[in-house]
Amino acid sequence: MAGVVRSDRERGPLAGLDPEQRAAAGAPRGPVCVLAGAGTGKTRTITHRIAHLVRAGHVSANQVLAVTFTARAAGELRDRLRRLGVDGAQARTFHAAALRQLRYFWPRVVGDTQWELLDHKIRLVGRAAATLDLPTEVEVVRDLTGEIEWAKASLVGPEDYPAVAARRGRDVGHPAEKVAELYRTYERAKNDRRLLDFDDLLLHTTAALEEHRSVAEEFRERYRCFVVDEYQDVTPAQQRLLDAWLGGRDDVTVVGDANQTIYSFGGASPRPLLDFTRRYPDATVVRLERDYRSSPQVVSLANRVIGAARGRPAGSRLTLVGQRPDGPEPAFSEHPDEEAEAAAVAARVDELIGAGTDAGEVAVLFRVNAQSEAYEKALSERGVPYVVRGGERFFARTEVRRAMAALRTAASRGSG
Known part of the structure; x- marks a missing residue:
């Protein structure tokens, strides 16, 4: 019927994808490496790949395990899979998946009460x-x-x-x-108290699969297809667990971008991503470079910044192409200190609002929560309304209110 908008579930898992996304989602069963830049639709691609594999009969939904790095990202994967009609596929963080497996196999591997x-x-x-x-x-x-x-x-x-x-x-x-x-x-203290930390979840689950044949056989019969999101940030412990899950099989899809590695301080490395084709010479490799998130001007700037970075791993280059309408050129300014920078930002926000921009369309980004004080103070002094996302207003925090009250009390005593 004309004018009816059909859902992704009705149109099929490969409909509505761009050519590169379709190539990745529709690749044959086996090793697939998706090199996906920021804003290129990687979550859409991997969920549609899972839906395609299930719809084509290559694997049952309950034989799929997709892992990512945050509970929020895992929830997004599950939600999108449900909308595609894929019920039963597991989408979890590495640690959540390991915890579930360890709890299930604990009686067989350890035999006593599970540790806290x-x-x-x-x-x-x-x-x-x-x-x-x-x-x-x-x-x-x-x-x-x-x-x-x-x-x-x-x-x-x-x-x-x-x-x-x-x-x-x-x-x-x-x-x-x-x-x-x-x-x-x-x-020693942790073990004496019969406790497990989050790192133990990966290590003990890996040991259960590597050292107990019956555990490995049951797990590998249950799960046949694996998808790993943000693969540029896997640690050696996570890679070893993935290897134990696979058990020599190659039905794995990885998605990542070496230029977005952010957890190297915690042991993560893009090396497994960069070496994927060395490990799986017959792997399908697809590059997603159409950026649907940002204007061409922002994308061009990102390409220049990444291209100028030193020590970039060989084979990591992705040249993104902005797909959104043109926008203004990014502007830069330097300031002598954080207070001056905050004052300049507040002045610019005030100027934008005065020119008709809705305050809800303006965002001020800073690196760590501790920096919010300077920006909140500068915005308040100009009477600019603001909302702190992902945290509590600095001057509303309990410890700050107590400190302010103490200062006011000390000031009143001094003046008396």
């Missing part, structure tokens, strides 16, 4: 640090905790840590041997 999950390890690390006469200030313990997390994600045990730390130039302000001792003490 340690949500925040910093307190236990702090106690271990105290026993070793290491500093216990929050900032120091946080850094030491991060180093233990890096080591576990990198498959580096306490006994190997000093040599690896020296080779890779790791420096957290304490001798590597002392950090290794802390690492060992923390692991």
Whole structure:
């Protein structure tokens, strides 16, 4: 019937995709590597690929496991798959998938009561640090905790840590041997309390699959097809778990962009993405370079910035092409300090609103939450209304209100 808009489910999983997305989604079963730049529709592509494989009868929906890096991204995958009529496919984070599998196989592998999950390890690390006469200030313990997390994600045990730390130039302000001792003490204390941290979920699930044939056989019978999102950010521990899941099979689709690696501080590396075709010489490789998110001017700037970056891995170049209408050229300005920058930003926002731009269409982005104070203060001084997304207003935070009250009390006493 003319004028009726048909859903993706009705039109088929390959309908409505651009040529490159269609090539990736419709690739034959087997290894597929999708090099996808920002805004190129990678989530759409991988969900339509799963739908195509299921619709074509290559795999059952409940034999698909898709993994990504945040619970929000996993939820988005599940929602889109439901809209495509794919019910039963699993879409989870690496850790959530490992936790589910570990709980299921625990009675067979360990046999006793399941250990509790340690949500925040910093307190236990702090106690271990105290026993070793290491500093216990929050900032120091946080850094030491991060180093233990890096080591576990990198498959580096306490006994190997000093040599690896020296080779890779790791420096957290304490001798590597002392950090290794802390690492060992923390692991011992955790195990004595029958606790698992989030890194253990990956390591223990991998061990269950590698060391117990019946566990591996049951898992591999259950899951036949794997999709890995944000593959440029996998750690050695995650890659080893993926290898254990696959068990020598090659029905895996990976999606990533080496230029978007953001978790290298935690042990992640784009190397598995860049080496994918070396591992799977017959892999289908598709490059998504049509950017649907930004104007051509923004996309062109991004290409220039990425192209000028030093030390970029070979084979990582993606030249994006903006698909949206033209927009203004990006403008740059420099300021002597954060306060001056915030004042200039507030003035520009005030100017835009005064010229008729709706305040809800203006966004101010900053790198960390601690920077919000300067911008909130500058906007407030100009009477510009604002909303803080993903956090609480600086001057509404409990600790800030208490500090302000204390300052006002001290001021009133001084004036009296």
